[in-house]
Amino acid sequence: MNTFVRWLGYLFVIFIAAPLLVVVPMSFSTSSSLEFPPPGLSLQYYEKFFSDPAWLRPAWNSILIASATTILTMILVIPATFALVRHRFWGKGIANLMMMMPLAVPHIVMAVGYYSYFGELRLVHTHLGVILAHTCLSVPITFLVLSANLKGFDRTLEQAARSLGASPRRVFLHITLPILRPGLMISALFAFIQSFDETVVAIFISGRGAETLPRKMFDSIRQEADPVIAVVSTLLFVAVILGLLAPQIVKAVQSALGRSARNASE
Amino acid sequence: MSSYLQLSGINKTYGNFTALENVDLEVEKGEFVTFLGPSGSGKTTTLMLIAGFATPTRGTIDIEGASLAGLDPQDRNIGIVFQNYALFPHKTAAENVYFPLQMRDVKRLEGMRRADEMLDLVGLAGFSHRYPKELSGGQQQRVALARALVFEPDLLLLDEPLGALDKNLREQMQIEIKRIQKKLGVTTIFVTHDQTEAMSMSDRICVFSNGKIEQLGKPLDIYHRPKTKFVADFIGESNLIPARITDAANCKAQSNVLGDVTYGTQSGTELRDGQEVSLVIRPEHLKLSSKRLADRMSAGIEIETIVNYGDNALVIGTSESQQIRVRVPGADVVILNEGDKCFISWTQDDVFVVTD
Numbered sequence: 308m309n310t311f312v313r314w315l316g317y318l319f320v321i322f323i324a325a326p327l328l329v330v331v332p333m334s335f336s337t338s339s340s341l342e343f344p345p346p347g348l349s350l351q352y353y354e355k356f357f358s359d360p361a362w363l364r365p366a367w368n369s370i371l372i373a374s375a376t377t378i379l380t381m382i383l384v385i386p387a388t389f390a391l392v393r394h395r396f397w398g399k400g401i402a403n404l405m406m407m408m409p410l411a412v413p414h415i416v417m418a419v420g421y422y423s424y425f426g427e428l429r430l431v432h433t434h435l436g437v438i439l440a441h442t443c444l445s446v447p448i449t450f451l452v453l454s455a456n457l458k459g460f461d462r463t464l465e466q467a468a469r470s471l472g473a474s475p476r477r478v479f480l481h482i483t484l485p486i487l488r489p490g491l492m493i494s495a496l497f498a499f500i501q502s503f504d505e506t507v508v509a510i511f512i513s514g515r516g517a518e519t520l521p522r523k524m525f526d527s528i529r530q531e532a533d534p535v536i537a538v539v540s541t542l543l544f545v546a547v548i549l550g551l552l553a554p555q556i557v558k559a560v561q562s563a564l565g566r567s568a569r570n571a572s573e
Numbered sequence: 574m575s576s577y578l579q580l581s582g583i584n585k586t587y588g589n590f591t592a593l594e595n596v597d598l599e600v601e602k603g604e605f606v607t608f609l610g611p612s613g614s615g616k617t618t619t620l621m622l623i624a625g626f627a628t629p630t631r632g633t634i635d636i637e638g639a640s641l642a643g644l645d646p647q648d649r650n651i652g653i654v655f656q657n658y659a660l661f662p663h664k665t666a667a668e669n670v671y672f673p674l675q676m677r678d679v680k681r682l683e684g685m686r687r688a689d690e691m692l693d694l695v696g697l698a699g700f701s702h703r704y705p706k707e708l709s710g711g712q713q714q715r716v717a718l719a720r721a722l723v724f725e726p727d728l729l730l731l732d733e734p735l736g737a738l739d740k741n742l743r744e745q746m747q748i749e750i751k752r753i754q755k756k757l758g759v760t761t762i763f764v765t766h767d768q769t770e771a772m773s774m775s776d777r778i779c780v781f782s783n784g785k786i787e788q789l790g791k792p793l794d795i796y797h798r799p800k801t802k803f804v805a806d807f808i809g810e811s812n813l814i815p816a817r818i819t820d821a822a823n824c825k826a827q828s829n830v831l832g833d834v835t836y837g838t839q840s841g842t843e844l845r846d847g848q849e850v851s852l853v854i855r856p857e858h859l860k861l862s863s864k865r866l867a868d869r870m871s872a873g874i875e876i877e878t879i880v881n882y883g884d885n886a887l888v889i890g891t892s893e894s895q896q897i898r899v900r901v902p903g904a905d906v907v908i909l910n911e912g913d914k915c916f917i918s919w920t921q922d923d924v925f926v927v928t929d
């Protein structure tokens with residue numbers, strides 16, 4: 308490889324990773340404010356995070372909201388993807404466009420919209436409100452991942468299964484679903500991360516009642532620049548990385564288990 | 574009605590495109606029938622109608638006198654081997670073969686035993702635990718065959734199953750499929766666009782062209798007595814020479830290229846005096862000689878190209894600007910040169926008449 312291109316690559320990686328290089332060391336700091344480089348190393352802010360309800364409650368809210376968002380998104384997107392990929396119907400183009408809309412509209416615009424509309428419905432500051440808003444935001448990315456998977460799915464497999472005696476329901480359960488499982492897992496993961504990360508809409512509508520982790524961080528940095536923020540950032544980062552690597556980890560574990568099972572049976 | 578599978582008056586249209594027109598076909602129990610025709614001629618469409626993945630616009634399909642209309646594909650008990658094999662990637666070879674039994678509520682232990690037996694029969698003993706992607710093309714093909722046969726289907730349909738295999742493997746699989754089909758006695762429809770495959774495997778061949786059955790008959794009948802120009806051209810090599818019937822009662826025709834010709838007696842097609850037809854002579858039935866032969870009809874040609882294949886050679890000559898192809902044994906070709914003038918000769922039985 309050309310040396311120049313290689314150095315450009317390194318520079319890019321450093322540029323991308325720079326915030327982490329600052330945030331992760333700060334989370335182990337002894338300083339009483341966010342300060343870089345840290346004057347000394349300790350775990351005191353990790354201890355604080357895991358013992359302070361003011362931090363644990365938003366963490367729990369975030370997990371709850373992201374989980375519910377994931378489930379709701381999948382319930383909506385799976386049938387919609389099958390319909391949009393496999394069938395032709397009147398208004399398909401518009402339906403497709405509507406699915407992708409949240410990707411194009413700035414979050415701040417969506418947030419203002421939700422704030423006033425959900426206000427009318429008394430959904431502001433509730434878990435349900437945040438879940439509904441996050442579901443809308445998660446739809447496009449989930450739909451993109453799933454439809455790419457479904458488009459690549461060989462439909463003669465379904466014909467084969469039918470000819471072998473499977474009803475459409477059994478074809479779906481025994482053939483379509485298992486083959487699409489990796490795609491489903493990844494799109495669900497994207498929905499989860501999207502909700503877990505989302506800040507703008509959460510700041511507008513989550514309020515005290517349904518406060519999420521990113522919102523709590525935002526509030527806390529404005530008020531006190533508490534180093535716990537660095538801890539939360541580090542934990543969020545680790546969680547997302549684990550989530551993204553989950554499929555590989557599962558695959559590695561499965562193949563290891565499979566190998567030992569096969570060895571045992573022979 | 575004695576036939577096992579019967580298609581009567583089948584039409585299939587997509588919008589205003591006619592994919593199949595008036596298809597009639599009867600297949601006997603245990604018979605091996607091949608659908609042969611160029612791509613787009615309606616072979617797959619016919620299979621899909623039989624399998625229940627599409628419904629005929631008009632016409633009926635019966636097995637043993639019972640109509641298939643209204644039966645879903647899963648209730649037809651028909652085994653299909655698809656061109657791309659359509660093996661389930663998340664199941665092992667044995668699990669693939671077990672699948673149709675599982676759908677028939679056969680218990681796993683018993684089903685896997687029968688799956689293994691079937692894999693044995695197709696020559697795949699010891700490959701049960703492999704996933705499809707761990708198998709070669711030929712092996713995947715065998716799994717697909719085992720899966721389509723394990724539930725003792727009333728009918729086996731194969732849609733260009735050997736298309737993706739290389740030549741050696743193809744020939745091997747042709748023999749294998751034939752062996753297994755005979756052993757199990759399953760009524761089989763095999764689709765191909767390869768005429769030698771059709772010739773070597775079939776009890777009968779059904780030639781498709783443009784959504785119609787062009788001719789149906791035993792392989793050698795189709796080869797030696799094609800009824801239409803299309804069949805003569807599509808099956809084997811042919812010289813097709815335009816001619817006009819001069820005396821239908823005495824089998825006489827006249828052509829610019831060959832002069833006056835007496836053709837072999839014709840069955841089936843009615844010919845009229847003055848009718849424009851084509852004369853067909855197979856390249857291997859023509860003889861080359863330097864002089865006219867007394868006991869054969871002959872015409873002069875000039876040799877244009879000689880293509881050597883070792884055991885035989887193809888000599889392409891022209892007469893009256895019509896190309897004539899002659900197959901000669903390899904040993905005879907040494908005395909021939911491009912540019913030579915010589916004679917082709919034939920007998921009455923070598924010539925037959927086809928209409929368009």
Ligand SMILES: Nc1ncnc2c1ncn2[C@@H]1O[C@H](COP(=O)(O)OP(=O)(O)O)[C@@H](O)[C@H]1O
Nearest residue numbers: 587590592610611612613614615616617618619
């Ligand atoms: N679902 C369909 N819609 C429109 N046209 C079709 C459809 N299925 C097949 N056809 C047309 O019917 C004709 C016959 O196709 P097919 O039976 O697949 O041919 P073959 O298998 O002999 O190559 C083709 O011209 C094809 O384009």
Ligand SMILES: [Mg+2]
Nearest residue numbers: 613616617618
């Ligand atoms: Mg086809």
